[in-house]
Amino acid sequence: MAPPAEISIPTTSLTSSSDGKPYTLYNITLRLPLRSFVVQKRYSDFAALHSALTSQVGSPPPAPLPGKSWFKSTVSSPELTENRRKGLETYLRAIAETPDRRWRDTSAWRAFLNLPSTAAGSAASASGVSSGTRVVAAAAANGMVAATDPGTWLDLHREMKGALHEARMALARRDAAGEGSGTRVEAGGQAKRALVKAGSLIVGLSDGLRVLRENGRLGDGELRRRRDLVAAARAERDGLEKLSVTLASSATSGSGPAGHGDKAAATGRVLGAPLPETESTRELDNDGVLLLQRRMMEEQDQDVNALAQIVRRQKEMGLAIKDEVDRQIEYMDRMDQDVDRLGAKVGVAKERTKRLGG
Known part of the structure; x- marks a missing residue:
């Protein structure tokens, strides 16, 4: 049983056969639990796969295979290439994601995607699928695909x-x-x-x-x-x-005449004790240490800039709080003045009331 795979056809490639005739390859990307690779197939390989799956299972796959165009070529029509790429991707995903495993368990499917097969080595040829498969592993030199x-x-x-x-x-x-x-x-x-x-x-x-x-x-x-x-x-x-x-x-130079450092070591002279090595500098030369130092300084500069932004925001918040407090104090002073005026008016009203009552 083939392991579950995430299948997609993100891109296509244009290549030429031995006789110089160009054709389109569809870059099928498979992501397995332990590895990832790209299988490159022609449309004729998909057609052979469809026929083999229908023959071995007894019924066609859950999604139809995109039809062949007799009036256009994917070599000269980017629109046809894109439409066929989407159709072929839908076709493969329908087989890979359907709960019915009959098509995935066939030798044709495993041979087409270069998956581990439980059958003998002749299963691929018996499936009717073309063996002219190009497999691009993730670590290959042309891993561009x-x-x-x-x-x-x-x-x-x-x-x-x-x-x-x-x-x-x-x-x-x-x-x-x-x-x-x-x-x-x-x-x-x-x-x-x-x-x-x-x-x-x-x-x-x-x-x-x-x-x-x-x-x-x-x-x-x-x-x-x-x-x-x-x-x-x-x-x-x-x-x-x-x-x-x-x-x-x-x-190379160690096998030659003793250098200045060797002479110093032989005479026991120490011109200056070097700084102790760390895990990050032990395997670096001078250029590597300089590059590491620059990177650390850049990180420190970024930290300082981030801290400066935080301090700037805190300052703005403090100034805003101060303005709000000053505004509230002004409101309280006005309220006190209004209360004093109201108290004076109430006193005058009481005096007048007493006079009228007397």
Whole structure:
């Protein structure tokens, strides 16, 4: 039984066959519980899937397959491409979300979406579905396709963060390994591969954000947040790259003549005790420490600006309260004067009443 999948067709791609004839690929994005990937299919693959599902189940799927146009081509008609994309997405979602599992449990459906199959390897060919499927994993070098979906973009970002973490740990192992050991060479190669992978993912994430902005699938606030994530990841990747080069240069020069620091260590002279390292600076070179310091200063400036805004609002509230208190005091003074005048008039009225009574 195939695991539940979230299916969408956010974009299409235009490509050419071996004979140079262009055709349209529909980028089917699948989000499974443990991974995400993109399956690229032609319209003919959808038609073969529809025939195979109808044959294996004995009844057509719950949603109709969009019809083929004999007068227009998706290569030259963006409107037809968009309408067919929406129709094919509705078609797949109807099969994936219907309570009736008959179509989802077929080998044709699993082979079409490259899902795990319980049947033998010949099930895909027996299903009648074309085997010319192009699968783009989230971590592939051309992950640009996967990055055009808002949900899969986050999966790509998570993989990129994992690659940066892997590079950081590999550099730490290389730094801790002895000179000329196999572990040092292996860790250095692993760090380099992880940095290359992270760099390609960062490029794909950046390009994906551009497509998402053009399509209007993300709000301005979310776009800014994701741009900041990409910028921070790029800065971290550059810092790790510089750290990798610095460590490699240090290892190369370490086998040469003793430098000034080595001579100082040999003679026991200490020109100045260095500041103790922290977890955030231990694996950084000078450029990385400078970048970290600038980032901390920017965060402090932001905190100061936020505090200044709070103090400014508190001051405005205090001035408003003072104005209101002054206004109320003025009202009370007027009321006292009115009471005094009224008391005087009442006294005069009493005197006149006594005279009239006498």
